[in-house]
Amino acid sequence: MIEAVIWKNDHLDLLDQTLLPEQTIYLVLTTSEQSFEAIRNLRVRGAPAIGITAAYGLFLGMNHSMASTREEFLAELDQMIEYLSSARPTAVNLFWALDEMKKSVTAMGSTDVDTLKSVLLVRAKAIHKDDRQRCQDIGDHGKSLVPNSAGILTHCNAGALATGGIGTALGVIYKAHSENKDIMVYADETRPILQGARLTAWELNQAGVPVELICDSMSGTLMQQKKIDLVIVGADRIAADGSVANKIGTYNVAVLAAHHNIPFYVAAPLSTFDMNLDSGDSIPIEIRDSDEIRNFAGKAIIALPEIDCWNPAFDVTPPELITGIITEKGVIKPPYKQNIRLKMESAN
């Protein structure tokens, strides 16, 4: 299976997802600035993959540190964490991964700067490896929710390209497919960045999973025609009440699924939950540049510069539209407030 992020001894090989599906090119990242740029400009995307890239990016940055004392090193670390945190605002895994990285240093009593640098690399590799396992576990917990001969709708890309493993939403699909469930996946193209067309359809096709690409506007008609048995999507941040921030368009799909009485599942690791947020209202939603809508990938002008656009990168789906949240520790069902808290407590 394709890998979005590969650690190579002293640098990161990062698949430039903005060039897919036409070109499969890995960038060589050796600095935190390159990592920041790759996250900001969507060369890497997907909440878990952003977290992994930020973790390695933090190591790459701190590995160049000239600090001679622990104090100097920690001060630089805080600055660099703040810098990398500002790459994108919505996916909480970014902050979670950077926080885990910091904890690994503060927990390490050593005053030797080289030791502190080493622990950062060890922790980044562990975040990466753990994510691979979490994807497997999410897939195993979710696969029984997929009936035989199911039509499955997914939005955006929550696959191998979005994680350190086989994906979250697509992890469930890969696991169901490997059990010969004869599934058919419908991929929303996911405007404006078209992750569904460029990434999900490409990734599933490469992996031999039957997939059909549709425009985002066609999902309701597919449901009306009874071709969809369940929806599975990923998540960028989940509030304590079960509100899910995910790629813009997810909310439309959730409302349509509810209207057609189709189960709507979210698949995400526990690192996606932000227990500091009581509800979805407080999740910060990134508003991106109008040119992403007006001018696809710099190639096709569909609206002139004088046309105003509104381009939120994410939306928030309220818990009442969600059938279940598939995590590496099992499926969380309503009532979410209570069951999310229990799951998070038992995982700590």
Next chain:
Amino acid sequence: MIEAVIWKNDHLDLLDQTLLPEQTIYLVLTTSEQSFEAIRNLRVRGAPAIGITAAYGLFLGMNHSMASTREEFLAELDQMIEYLSSARPTAVNLFWALDEMKKSVTAMGSTDVDTLKSVLLVRAKAIHKDDRQRCQDIGDHGKSLVPNSAGILTHCNAGALATGGIGTALGVIYKAHSENKDIMVYADETRPILQGARLTAWELNQAGVPVELICDSMSGTLMQQKKIDLVIVGADRIAADGSVANKIGTYNVAVLAAHHNIPFYVAAPLSTFDMNLDSGDSIPIEIRDSDEIRNFAGKAIIALPEIDCWNPAFDVTPPELITGIITEKGVIKPPYKQNIRLKMESAN
């Protein structure tokens, strides 16, 4: 206001809408084949404008006729109507306009072929002129449904570019705007052909109506944020029970509007009603080429040729999701079956 179709003595000047918004180029049509090609390849689109173009196209074709008798002429006319009818399958105005053209000839007792040719041109011009008036009347009947300071969502293009006048859905919007109602229009970009981005946003902006462009996947979030007070769309065909076939994505918007208790209006002339169809199930839905999805705006490859796509050009919105149908003879409200029949009878 921009005109999509202009008759010029002996030919049709037709705005090539596939080149908008970057280029405003009128094609010179002098044959039925050119008219067929323009309809088939979406150089002209929008149910009323398709009907008008087909009517002129039929005249242009028959004007070249070498028939010397009425019988020969009528036989050729039938062939050419069949030919032009096959340009696109869903918009009923195409068949309606060609049928009106035929009636004008059969009602004309003359055996003089030149006279029969003349009556075709007279009828085509009348279809065009009547459509201009119908747009005005639809606008006048609909404008009172638009509250002051309303946020209005529209999908695809049902404006001047889709008709012989100021449009159907946009006709209502232009009339409301001319009464200083301080409206804001949100235009769904309308994948795959992007009529909302390329045509509606452009047309409204040219006319000085405030408009903001969004991707189709963002409509639910706008509603969630209470920015939409009503939805108005056009129609390609309406069955006797009030089921509305319109541009793919209309059904998604209708379900989302119902979920948020937002009024959902359809604006269309009575020529859009197909009383031969009891329900929406029998409306033929055109399935178009996968490349319209895979190759964004003909310029950017977003999926490789091996990726299967499903590309229905229209969807069907059931009557229970429709608040009212705005026609040139007033607004039709539920129960649709009964009220559509009454409206059609009183109009005949």
